[in-house]
Amino acid sequence: MRLRASSLGGLRLVALFEAAKGSVVLLAGFGVLLAVDHGVAQTVDALVRHLHLNPAKNVPRVFVDLMNNVTDHQLQALAAGALAYAVLRLAEAVGLWRARAWAEWLSVASGAIYLPFEVYELSRGVTMLRFAMLAANLAVVAYMIYVLRAQRAGR
DSSP: OHHHHHHHHHHHHHHHHHHHHHHHHHHHHHHHHHHHHHOHHHHHHHHHHHTTOOTTSHHHHHHHHHHHTOOHHHHHHHHHHHHHHHHHHHHHHHHHHTTOHHHHHHHHHHHHHHHHHHHHHHHHOOOHHHHHHHHHHHHHHHHHHHHHHHHHHHO
16 A cells, blocks of 8 residues: 555656547547538648648648548547547546556556557657657556556565
8 A cells, every 4th residue: 555655646647648648639539520510621721721731742732632532431430439549548547546456457558559569660760759659658658567566566
């Protein structure tokens, strides 16, 4: 029990991180639903203009072309997936905030799943964002393993 009290601050920090990830994905899911309601082409065009991107350039053009070929059903499925992911992350955040063992295990498992993909992305080219994502995820997984091991040792 002593570890739980001493690690509560770290658990809450991880909980806030997971809640932030869940909230961002939830907002993105609502954005996808907005595209269904207002039309994909109109929404993508507004997004490209809002970000001050040149639609004739390569990256915005690929995005616009991709979004123009997606169906409302595919967008609804994407929004449902975003909702499921956000619910999982937010439930994990609440569990970590309340220092629940199931949330600690979920945090280790869900964080470890991403590590091979993040290492692969980093191998394709080092950027600050890729490095920061890998470092943050490694820190969370390592900390959660530390908490779980310390609790096991304390029993």
